[in-house]
Amino acid sequence: MSKDNIQEVSGGVVAPSGFLAGACACGIKQGGYDLALLLSNRPARAAALFTTNQIVAAPVRLSRETVKRGPIRAVVVNSGNANACTGAQGHLNAMAMAEATARELGLSPSEVLVASTGIIGQPLPMEKILAGIREAGQKMSRDPEHGRSFTRAIMTTDTSPKELALKIDTGGRTITLGGAAKGAGMIAPNMATMLAFITTDATLTRRQSKACLQRAVSRSFNQITIDGHMSTNDTVILMANGASGGPCLRGRDLTAFQEALGHLCQVLARAIVKDGEGATKFVRVIVKGAKKEKEAGVIARAIANSPLVKTAINGEDPNWGRIISAAGATGITLDEKRLRLYIGESLIFEGGTSVASPIQALVAEHQGYSIGALPPMLKNIMQGKELDLRLELGLGRAEAEVWTCDLSEKYVTINARYHT
DSSP: OOGGGOEEESOGGGSSTTEEEEEEOOSSSSSSOOEEEEEEEEEEEEEEEEOOOSSOOHHHHHHHHHHHHSOEEEEEEEEEEOOOSOHHHHHHHHHHHHHHHHHHHTOOGGGEEEEEEEETTOOOOHHHHHHHHHHHHTTOBOOHHHHHHHHHHTOSSOSSOEEEEEEEEETTEEEEEEEEEEOSSSOOOSSOOSEEEEEEOOOOOHHHHHHHHHHHHHTTGGGBOSSSOOOSOOEEEEEEOOTTOSSOOOHHHHHHHHHHHHHHHHHHHHHHHHTOTTOOOEEEEEEEEESSHHHHHHHHHHHHHOHHHHHHHHTTOOOHHHHHHHHHTTOOOOOGGGOEEEETTEEEEETTEESOOHHHHHHHHHHTOOTTSOOHHHHHHHHSSEEEEEEEOSSOSEEEEEEEEOOOHHHHHHHHSOOO
C-alpha cells in the first residue's frame, strides 16, 4: 500500500467511529484548555508505551498497570502539572482522576487511563481538576472542533496543536485513524515521547495493538530528540475499538493498517521536532555503513544531541569538525579514513580531512568565493528550513536515523522562564 491510498480527514482523535472528546479550562495553568477526556463508546483493545526514565510520574505508574488488565474505554489528561515526584499523594490523586472520570462517563476506573504533563514536583489542584472532569464530561462530542480542543488541552510549551486523522480502504472496509500529540521540549525518548493519543476503529487483537504500536513508535517518536532530556511522563496510547466492523485485520489488511499508523506517527513526531522550543530548522541525522544498527543509532543520537552541532546549525555554519568529533566521542570503533560526511548532497569530509582540495580551490576562485567561505550550494542548504546530515562509516550495512532541530537563544530563554 502506498501513501497515495491514505486520505487525510478532519477530526483528530474523534475522526474514527465511536470516539468522543471533551475539554475545558479548569485553571491548572493560565489561559486556555488544560483538561480533556477521550471516550470510546465501546471497549477498545489498548496498547501503551511509557517513559523508561527511572523517575516516573504517578499517572504513568497507574496507567501502565491499568492497560495490562483488559479493555480501555477512556483517557483523562491534564496539562500544566505533571503529577511527578509527588509521593503517595500523587498516586492517590491519579487514582482520583480515574475514579472521577469513570463516575462521570458511567465506566469502571479499571477502564480509564490517566496522563499528565507540566511542571514537576507540584501537587495537583484536585478541586479544580475534579470540577474540570465534570465540565469536560458534559461536553463530549464527535465534532471535529472537540478533537482540536482535546489537542489544545494537552499542550504546554507547544506553539501549535499537533493532530492528524487518516482514512484507508482495505478488505472492503473503511478504517480511520486519529492522533493528537504534544511536545516541544524535554524530548529524548527511549520507549515513547511526551504525550500522544491514537484512536482507530480498526478491529485488532490486543497483541496486534501492541505490536503495531511498538513498530510505529520505533520508526517515529523514538527517532526524535530536541534537547537530549527524557521526561518522567512520556506516554503513547493506542485505542482500537473495532467500530469499523468485521474480523480482526490479517495479512495485507494488517500491513495496510501498519503503514497508515506508521505514517500518522511520523507526521506527529516531525511536528514535535519542528515545534521544538526555539527551533528554526528541522534536521535529519543519518548514519550509514555501521556494523550494527544499535551502534549507528548511538552515533546518530550523539550528533543530534550535541549542543555544538545544534548551535552551528542555528548559525548556518557547516562545522564538520563538531559532527565528526561527536561521532568519535561515542566510544564506538571508527576508521577516520573511511568516514564520509555529507550536508545535503554536498560531500564535506572524506579520507580523514576536509574535501577542500586544490582543484576545489580553483573552482571556488572561478565562481567568485574564497575556499574559506561557503560554496553557493552549501550556503543555500544551510539557510534552508530543513537539512540532512549524512555520515557514512564504511564499516558495514547497518544504519539509523534521528530527527532533531537546531538550538537557539530562544530555547534558553523559554526554559529559563519555565519555573517550578
